[in-house]
Amino acid sequence: MSESATELKRKWVAARITGCAQTLAEERGIDGFTMDDVAECAGVSRRTLFNYVRGKLDAVLGVPPEPDPALFSEFLSGGPTGQLGDDVKAIIGALLDSKDTDPGDVERVRRLIASDPRLHKAMHDRFGRVASFFAEAIVAREGQDADPLRGRAVATVTLTLFDLALESFVADPRTSLVDHYMRVFDGAAALFD
Numbered sequence: 001m002s003e004s005a006t007e008l009k010r011k012w013v014a015a016r017i018t019g020c021a022q023t024l025a026e027e028r029g030i031d032g033f034t035m036d037d038v039a040e041c042a043g044v045s046r047r048t049l050f051n052y053v054r055g056k057l058d059a060v061l062g063v064p065p066e067p068d069p070a071l072f073s074e075f076l077s078g079g080p081t082g083q084l085g086d087d088v089k090a091i092i093g094a095l096l097d098s099k100d101t102d103p104g105d106v107e108r109v110r111r112l113i114a115s116d117p118r119l120h121k122a123m124h125d126r127f128g129r130v131a132s133f134f135a136e137a138i139v140a141r142e143g144q145d146a147d148p149l150r151g152r153a154v155a156t157v158t159l160t161l162f163d164l165a166l167e168s169f170v171a172d173p174r175t176s177l178v179d180h181y182m183r184v185f186d187g188a189a190a191l192f193d
Contacts, residue, residue: 014052014063016042021059022108030056030116057122060112064126067095076141084138088158089185096165096178103173106166131155161185 020041024033038059039049053059067075074080075091113119131152138151165181172180 013042013044013048017044017049017052017059018062021053021056022105022112025056025060025112025116026108030060030118035059057119060119061109061123061126064130065095067091072137076137078141084141084154085189088138088154089182089189092158092162092185093178093182096162096181097176101169101177103170106177107170110166110170127159131159134158157188161188 017038021033021038024037024041033056035049035056036046038056039046042049049059052063071080071091071094075087079087080090081087113123132155134155135148135151138154139146139148142151161184162181165177165184168180168184169175169177
């Protein structure tokens with residue numbers, strides 16, 4: 001399904017805001033710029049800026065990708081294959097495939113997170129929210145007999161595999177992020193075959 005012009009513009013503006021915030025954070029440190037600086041750099045009004053991000057930390061980390069609603073609905077209904085592991089792999093693969101990821105951008109975000117404890121905590125909190133959301137989705141998918149601990153375990157392992165795929169992608173940008181994720185996922189899954 002192709003994206004509308006409005007969706008494409010929204011993604012472009014979000015990427016511009018994030019790029020500006022990251023550049024300013026690299027040049028001046030997180031305390032060395034204001035949200036007005038980000039708005040000016042991105043060519044948007046302050047009001048528009050705050051329609052995209054809540055503050056500096058969100059601006060630097062960027063807007064997280066969201067799963068395709070149709071694919072997510074299919075996942076909640078037990079699809080696309082009916083096998084939880086394969087379906088987790090499919091939904092994460094589609095999510096990663098939907099986002100143009102530049103290894104230089106990934107490395108820059110990693111450097112910024114390492115350079116400021118507030119960014120590190122914000123990213124940790126964001127990962128925690130994603131893990132909780134994903135764990136709840138798995139429990140909802142599994143129904144009444146679902147084990148919440150299993151949902152949390154699957155979500156936590158999935159995020160850990162994603163982190164390994166990011167590392168691998170930065171080291172070898174000739175291979176796509178989604179291909180790195182698939183390789184890491186398959187390697188982990190082989191442990192349990």
